[in-house]
Amino acid sequence: xxxxxxxxxxxxxxxxxxxxxxxxxxxxxxxxxxxxxxxxxxxxxxxxxxxxxxxxxxxxxxxxxxxxxxxxxxxxxxxxxxxxxxxxxxxxxxxxxxxxxxxxxxxxxxxxxxxxxxxxxxxxxxxxxxxxxxxxxxxxxxxxxxxxxxxxxxxxxxxxxxxxxxxxxxxxxxxxxxxxxxxxxxxxxxxxxxxxxxxxxxxxxxxxxxxxxxxxxxxxxxxxxxxxxxxxxxxxxxxxxxxxxxxxxxxxxxxxxxxxxxxxxxxxxxxxxxxxxxxxxxxxxx
Amino acid sequence: xxxxxxxxxxxxxxxxxxxxxxxxxxxxxxxxxxxxxxxxxxxxxxxxxxxxxxxxxxxxxxxxxxxxxxxxxxxxxxxxxxxxxxxxxxxxxxxxxxxxxxxxxxxxxxxxxxxxxxxxxxxxxxxxxxxxxxxxxxxxxxxxxxxxxxxxxxxxxxxxxxxxxxxxxxxxxxxxxxxxxxxxxxxxxxxxxxxxxxxxxxxxxxxxxxxxxxxxxxxxxxxxxxxxxxxxxxxxxxxxxxxxxxxxxxxxxxxxxxxxxxxxxxxxxxxxxxxxxxxxxxxxxxxxxxxxxxxxxxxxxxxxxxxxxxxxxxxxxxxxxxxxxxxxxxxxxxxxxxxxxx
Numbered sequence: 119x120x121x122x123x124x125x126x127x128x129x130x131x132x133x134x135x136x137x138x139x140x141x142x143x144x145x146x147x148x149x150x151x152x153x154x155x156x157x158x159x160x161x162x163x164x165x166x167x168x169x170x171x172x173x174x175x176x177x178x179x180x181x182x183x184x185x186x187x188x189x190x191x192x193x194x195x196x197x198x199x200x201x202x203x204x205x206x207x208x209x210x211x212x213x214x215x216x217x218x219x220x221x222x223x224x225x226x227x228x229x230x231x232x233x234x235x236x237x238x239x240x241x242x243x244x245x246x247x248x249x250x251x252x253x254x255x256x257x258x259x260x261x262x263x264x265x266x267x268x269x270x271x272x273x274x275x276x277x278x279x280x281x282x283x284x285x286x287x288x289x290x291x292x293x294x295x296x297x298x299x300x301x302x303x304x305x306x307x308x309x310x311x312x313x314x315x316x317x318x319x320x321x322x323x324x325x326x327x328x329x330x331x332x333x334x335x336x337x338x339x340x341x342x343x344x345x346x347x348x349x350x351x352x353x354x355x356x357x358x359x360x361x362x363x364x365x366x367x368x369x370x371x372x373x374x375x376x377x378x379x380x381x382x383x384x385x386x387x388x389x390x391x392x393x394x395x396x397x398x399x400x401x402x403x404x
Numbered sequence: 405x406x407x408x409x410x411x412x413x414x415x416x417x418x419x420x421x422x423x424x425x426x427x428x429x430x431x432x433x434x435x436x437x438x439x440x441x442x443x444x445x446x447x448x449x450x451x452x453x454x455x456x457x458x459x460x461x462x463x464x465x466x467x468x469x470x471x472x473x474x475x476x477x478x479x480x481x482x483x484x485x486x487x488x489x490x491x492x493x494x495x496x497x498x499x500x501x502x503x504x505x506x507x508x509x510x511x512x513x514x515x516x517x518x519x520x521x522x523x524x525x526x527x528x529x530x531x532x533x534x535x536x537x538x539x540x541x542x543x544x545x546x547x548x549x550x551x552x553x554x555x556x557x558x559x560x561x562x563x564x565x566x567x568x569x570x571x572x573x574x575x576x577x578x579x580x581x582x583x584x585x586x587x588x589x590x591x592x593x594x595x596x597x598x599x600x601x602x603x604x605x606x607x608x609x610x611x612x613x614x615x616x617x618x619x620x621x622x623x624x625x626x627x628x629x630x631x632x633x634x635x636x637x638x639x640x641x642x643x644x645x646x647x648x649x650x651x652x653x654x655x656x657x658x659x660x661x662x663x664x665x666x667x668x669x670x671x672x673x674x675x676x677x678x679x680x681x682x683x684x685x686x687x688x689x690x691x692x693x694x695x696x697x698x699x700x701x702x703x704x705x706x707x708x709x710x711x712x713x714x715x716x717x718x719x720x721x722x723x724x725x726x727x728x729x730x731x732x733x734x735x736x737x738x739x740x741x742x743x744x745x746x
Contacts, residue, residue: 307692308630311687312686336677340681380636381633384637386637387611387612387637388608388637391608392616395609
């Protein structure tokens, strides 16, 4: 089976603001990253702040310019310089969902305006002729477990979980086959997070592929088929999610698992942290 | 999955005397909206109590009401008593003794990036506390500030005191806030989501640090969180809040293993548990109620509750006090307690 999305040797650097020195230092945010995700599968990416996991998603969708490496969508290379027409398939087929749903929806626009605009940009085969009708918009809301009464309200009138559902509805307007998620449940309560994870499971059962970035290993253990562990822009471990969690090869992966707060071995989390502090070194690879 | 009694040993409190802080019937209103309703609890020295609940349940308001931090123009705070170390304090901050905040209580705010003054060096902000409350000179206070930063394991503390907040990472800023909160060796530390924005490895370090300070200073700690993993790992007691009311309270193991309130059960069932990847993560259906919602006259949780009976729709459950100073606010708690947790 061919991959829905794959990236090969993706490398990207931010110029760091170096004080005094004339020569700019390039901080390698992505260092020869290769990965792929099949239709109907969830690829989880875990790592700490600064590991490059968000940069990876942003580079894939074309928010970062000046990278090297190859991005392929359905086996065909993506040229981010190709312009609107050349990128139409990619932009409809690959959608992204962000951590802060409040910040990713326009506060001035009603949900009707936001969803209609997303539908209007979808390829003709998906949106159909003419203005998007009430049933099209209603169907999108229905898909994410909300009803048409949301249409004439604005983002400020919804809770965080509802806003994330609306952001997902907008992403679904172009019927994407790949959905990139950047910490989509981190700003939500656990009770609501579980609702959103259920929704992702349904969308994945429809054959959509997911790349799911989070620092929460528990979430990835439940939703991801495969796991990629990133550290300082590099992929340091990869494998089936359960296998990586049950028997990690890298010390860094073990440290991440050990530091996740769990509902067993009471007090172990604090004691391990104290031991790590005492030994001072260890944990992260050099 | 009950842990053997020998596991999970934590350094015990040095004494089990009268509570350090005692709150009775705390109520916070904003206009006609009742945001916190009749909250009562005790905090003992040397123990960690976790306050748990969804966004908007009133956790932070409860903490800020105790500390007298709510603007009187907006919020009306009332209750039957608020006592600190046996001394009665008034509600609403009017009658708080000078130095109650800072000297007796430390407060770690939720957002480390907005809680520090961007125009002052970090050392200057910590030193200010020693200058105001201890009458120290500037140089001596700065030296104390460096000692505090070292205590919270900020590397190279004696140089970092001259840095500004923007030169610190999120985890390091959180440490600075904790240093400020414990600078004057308070008897009580209130930490509002102190680790939510942090990576898990840093989170574990910060929690260990707070726990060390609890032992060293014999502090009472109130930690506000929505992460039951954090609760299980570091709290002695748990208070669960829903729609402005305490719905359950008790020992951590009691709450996590045999919760008596359907909401507590629901929160735990919705955690993606790293140790049980085959268990389905079960959401709590629906949304937390808005304060203006019209559930008066019924149980606030009833629209989302899988245990509800007819009575829950027509009557408001009262807080029942059970053995071990556990509390529960549910008509059906005995039925819930008898059921499996997970």
